[in-house]
Amino acid sequence: MIESESAIFAAIRLLISGDQAVWSIIGVSFAVSLRAVLIASPFALCIAFLLAYKSFIGRRFLLTLVNTLMSVPTVVVGLTIYLVLSRNGIGADLHLLFTQTAMIIGQVLICTPLIIAMAHSTFQSGDQKAYETAKTLGASPLASMLTVIKELRFGLLAALIAGFSRIIAEVGCSMMVGGNILDRTRNIPTAIALETSKGEFIIGIALGIVLVSLTMILNVVLNYFQGSGEIK
Amino acid sequence: MKPFEVSNIQDLRLFRGKRLVLDIPHLAIKLGTVTILSGPNGSGKTTLLKVLAGLIKADEGTFKSATQEISSTTAPKEFSGSHLYLHQVAYMFSGTVVDNLAFGLKQRKYDSSTIKSKIKQTLEWASLTHLAYREAKSLSTGEQHQVALARARILEPQLLLLDETTAHMDKSARIRTYQLIKDLQNDGVTMLFATHEEESQHELDGATLRIANGKLL
Numbered sequence: 001m002i003e004s005e006s007a008i009f010a011a012i013r014l015l016i017s018g019d020q021a022v023w024s025i026i027g028v029s030f031a032v033s034l035r036a037v038l039i040a041s042p043f044a045l046c047i048a049f050l051l052a053y054k055s056f057i058g059r060r061f062l063l064t065l066v067n068t069l070m071s072v073p074t075v076v077v078g079l080t081i082y083l084v085l086s087r088n089g090i091g092a093d094l095h096l097l098f099t100q101t102a103m104i105i106g107q108v109l110i111c112t113p114l115i116i117a118m119a120h121s122t123f124q125s126g127d128q129k130a131y132e133t134a135k136t137l138g139a140s141p142l143a144s145m146l147t148v149i150k151e152l153r154f155g156l157l158a159a160l161i162a163g164f165s166r167i168i169a170e171v172g173c174s175m176m177v178g179g180n181i182l183d184r185t186r187n188i189p190t191a192i193a194l195e196t197s198k199g200e201f202i203i204g205i206a207l208g209i210v211l212v213s214l215t216m217i218l219n220v221v222l223n224y225f226q227g228s229g230e231i232k
Numbered sequence: 233m234k235p236f237e238v239s240n241i242q243d244l245r246l247f248r249g250k251r252l253v254l255d256i257p258h259l260a261i262k263l264g265t266v267t268i269l270s271g272p273n274g275s276g277k278t279t280l281l282k283v284l285a286g287l288i289k290a291d292e293g294t295f296k297s298a299t300q301e302i303s304s305t306t307a308p309k310e311f312s313g314s315h316l317y318l319h320q321v322a323y324m325f326s327g328t329v330v331d332n333l334a335f336g337l338k339q340r341k342y343d344s345s346t347i348k349s350k351i352k353q354t355l356e357w358a359s360l361t362h363l364a365y366r367e368a369k370s371l372s373t374g375e376q377h378q379v380a381l382a383r384a385r386i387l388e389p390q391l392l393l394l395d396e397t398t399a400h401m402d403k404s405a406r407i408r409t410y411q412l413i414k415d416l417q418n419d420g421v422t423m424l425f426a427t428h429e430e431e432s433q434h435e436l437d438g439a440t441l442r443i444a445n446g447k448l449l
Binding site: 127129130132133134135136137138139140143145150151 | 282285286287312313314315317319321323324326335336339340367383384387
């Protein structure tokens with residue numbers, strides 16, 4: 001068993017040395033999760049807005065569904081996509097299994113309910129007058145929605161970061177639909193799982209440090225923006 | 233096309249579930265004047281103003297201008313941007329006073345030089361030039377209402393719907409706000425001023441309508 005302290009220093013050295021494999025894994029993680037959150041966000045924000053500002057048949061059911069989907073394990077999402085994209089699935093002809101696109105689809109499905117739920121809560125606690133004021137001043141429904149999003153950007157940013165944090169750290173779905181292929185679909189969590197199973201703790205810890213650092217950077221950014229969004 | 237200018241409302245009804253919350257068989261709005269809408273809390277003043285602003289869609293009713301007639305279905309779209317509603321506590325968008333004044337003009341796609349000159353003129357009209365680049369949310373309640381009135385005036389509204397505008401102000405802010413409303417009246421802006429205070433009725437020169445339980449008395 002290695003000593004954790006020396007492993008941490010070795011991990012830092014590994015990161016600084018520019019190890020190609022490690023940086024490829026980090027690159028895949030960012031490329032997949034950032035694209036997933038960017039794809040999910042517009043849709044999730046629109047649904048959250050509709051849930052908060054419009055009354056329609058099935059609204060309550062949709063809210064319950066969103067809250068339920070938040071707690072679906074990532075492996076279940078992975079399994080579902082695997083079944084759809086595998087040789088006997090309805091999406092077999094797309095040849096997406098074990099690609100970054102499949103990982104993105106999975107991560108979009110994982111982070112969307114969380115972003116909807118958090119954004120809905122932000123919209124609900126926001127001031128309804130922002131929407132009405134925008135509308136009465138002649139803004140179209142879309143422009144009014146964008147105005148409310150701008151007004152509540154600090155809370156909504158937290159929702160997007162929470163969504164990103166959930167998918168950057170998930171293993172189950174990425175492993176299942178990505179296949180953990182180096183330089184193509186191996187991301188930080190799947191690499192940590194693999195390296196740990198091989199007994200390569202240093203690479204595992206290095207990647208763990210990257211994940212923790214990433215979370216910290218995200219929180220610093222969030223605090224920076226939220227700091228300027230203080231209640232006056 | 234000229235914005236729709238409502239002058240006559242007929243058979244206006246609004247239901248919340250099965251409850252009839254607004255039932256107004258006829259309401260004539262005298263153009264270019266202030267009409268005071270008086271009634272106790274919960275009488276339906278805000279609801280009526282929001283219907284007239286197009287923020288709430290009535291279940292039934294027709295709205296007539298001098299030349300046109302529209303139904304309650306199309307009213308919200310027609311009224312947006314021309315029938316302006318001011319909340320009891322004015323909402324300020326994040327940004328400066330200038331940003332707030334520019335909001336409606338940008339929706340109408342005015343060019344930047346027109347926006348600048350209209351803002352300058354409106355700030356002078358409201359004596360708010362000294363606050364032009366202040367964060368709007370940091371202003372006092374009275375100042376925010378004055379910005380809200382200026383933000384409405386800049387759009388040259390057909391109908392201005394003021395919802396207990398002076399309710400949360402100190403005396404000096406009230407005097408200043410009443411003066412702006414009178415200036416708007418002199419400009420020929422049609423206004424409906426909801427209040428439950430007698431002071432407003434004394435301050436503003438206009439006909440008074442009384443409302444209770446969603447019905448005009």
